[in-house]
Amino acid sequence: MRNELVFRRFENAEADAAKCYAVIRSLELSYEDCVSDRLNAAEEESLIQRLLLEQAAPSPEGKGNDGLWSLYDVKDMPKDRQFELAYRPTCLATAILIHLLMKEQSRLLDKGYYDSLLSGLQAVTRWHREENPQGFEPGFLDVYGIYHRCGIYEFLMTYPKFCSEFSDFWLGAVRRLLSTKLEANFWTISYKDAEIAGQLSREVRERHSDFVGRMPHSPDSARLFFLSYDTNMNLEQMKRRCEDAVLLGTTEVEDYRLSFRKSRSSHYATMDRRQGARTPAVLWALTRKDMQALELYEGVPHCYQKHDINVSYQGTMIKAIVFLLPETNPLGRPTQRYEQLIRKNYDYLGFDPSTLEEALEEASKADLPKRD
Numbered sequence: 001m002r003n004e005l006v007f008r009r010f011e012n013a014e015a016d017a018a019k020c021y022a023v024i025r026s027l028e029l030s031y032e033d034c035v036s037d038r039l040n041a042a043e044e045e046s047l048i049q050r051l052l053l054e055q056a057a058p059s060p061e062g063k064g065n066d067g068l069w070s071l072y073d074v075k076d077m078p079k080d081r082q083f084e085l086a087y088r089p090t091c092l093a094t095a096i097l098i099h100l101l102m103k104e105q106s107r108l109l110d111k112g113y114y115d116s117l118l119s120g121l122q123a124v125t126r127w128h129r130e131e132n133p134q135g136f137e138p139g140f141l142d143v144y145g146i147y148h149r150c151g152i153y154e155f156l157m158t159y160p161k162f163c164s165e166f167s168d169f170w171l172g173a174v175r176r177l178l179s180t181k182l183e184a185n186f187w188t189i190s191y192k193d194a195e196i197a198g199q200l201s202r203e204v205r206e207r208h209s210d211f212v213g214r215m216p217h218s219p220d221s222a223r224l225f226f227l228s229y230d231t232n233m234n235l236e237q238m239k240r241r242c243e244d245a246v247l248l249g250t251t252e253v254e255d256y257r258l259s260f261r262k263s264r265s266s267h268y269a270t271m272d273r274r275q276g277a278r279t280p281a282v283l284w285a286l287t288r289k290d291m292q293a294l295e296l297y298e299g300v301p302h303c304y305q306k307h308d309i310n311v312s313y314q315g316t317m318i319k320a321i322v323f324l325l326p327e328t329n330p331l332g333r334p335t336q337r338y339e340q341l342i343r344k345n346y347d348y349l350g351f352d353p354s355t356l357e358e359a360l361e362e363a364s365k366a367d368l369p370k371r372d
Helices: 017-035 041-054 079-103 105-109 111-131 140-148 152-158 164-179 191-207 209-217 235-241 288-298 336-349 353-367
Strands: 223-228 246-263 266-287 305-313 316-324
Touching: 017 041, 017 079, 041 079, 041 111, 079 105, 079 111, 079 140, 079 152, 105 111, 105 246, 111 140, 111 164, 140 164, 140 191, 152 164, 223 246, 223 288, 223 305, 235 288, 246 305, 246 353, 266 288, 266 305, 266 316, 266 336, 266 353, 288 316, 336 353
Parallel strands: 223 316
Antiparallel strands: 223 266, 246 266, 305 316
């Protein structure tokens, strides 16, 4: 690792220029190491933990330092230094998290990682709306260049609804970058910056034409939400069965309880309606091709049956597809191997094991011989 991130938030009185620029330079070097893929797995995890530790805590009002990697309190910063000391570091930090997420999707299952990236992108969007509404004021090209290298296009194609306001901002920025006549006097920026803008627009056209073509048409509209609560919560397994599956995150299914019911020659996981019950689950976005493949694998409709179910995702209720066994099928304990696969998923995802234990206990009781 060429650079070990040294990031700290200063008390206002001690935030002199030399200390601030040393921290910014350290963050820039960490960004370069990250997007150039010079970090090993341990170094990546160390960098992630440092970033999550130093981000400003969210506030109920969603203002001020909320979600920022600012070097000190924004309200005490001169207006002309807020971009340099608060918003640009936040762009660098979120770009690092985006790049590492696209290398390993399972990072999205970490609530700390998820919340940190989301609040950081919201903070960046908030700044552009409030301070930089036209998108081409000083600082815009710097921000654009930072995200341009981190895999932002693949991220937004994969997770267009992760932070809707940021997706909208970025799409608007790309459209303006591609449609605006590249003249320095039009943007009121230097000829050097105009050359940079021209280079960026050419790279977007040449390398990311798919993004430009698809984003205006809502790229997630062709995907289907799918809810898994069993062995399909495992990322590697889902990638084998559905090669284009996109992990969206975890959720809970209200008024459904986990159970195990007979299907063919064994017992498998399902969910039964039960008022007040809650079952943890993982939410995916699948292509129609992947959904068809999964239906075939799970024996839909002859074994499992396909249902629509309402679940919470990012604070809103959405309709997802779920596979359930008929509640008339007999209860019973699954094979030890199948049970261990689900238990492993619960452990990895940090789900409350009591849900699984209660379902297994009920299944065991059903297996007991009935007395006359």
